[in-house]
Amino acid sequence: MVPVLSTENGTLWNLRGPHTIALDLDKDYNGHGNFFTLKIHHGGFFSKFPGRKYVEGRLAFYDFVDTDLFSVHDLNDMIREIGYSADDTMYYHYRIPNLDLDFGLKALGNDQDVISMT
Structure with a gap:
């Protein structure tokens, strides 16, 4: 697999078909x-605590995501590339x-959270 230029800022991430x-x-x-590869669960919801799960969702994989x-x-x-609108309200975790x-679910809302994630 050869990464291809995907965004204007020169990142190489690539949505896996x-x-x-x-x-x-x-x-x-x-x-x-x-x-690294980013695995995105989307289109579903979290079940209740305890034993929380993500249900009725889909998966998208982005390869060649650069931590830097x-x-x-x-x-x-x-998120827009997999079909959501910029007007949709999104909560990232x-x-x-x-x-x-x-116990391991954390909010992802800003670049400091991204640094913690990577």
């Missing part, structure tokens, strides 16, 4: 430790690795 099988991203990312360049603005662009949604 719905029928695309992820290639060996470890190999593709080799030597580029600042790249990624911002909330990029996330907004990604991320899960801390190895924690469940009951």
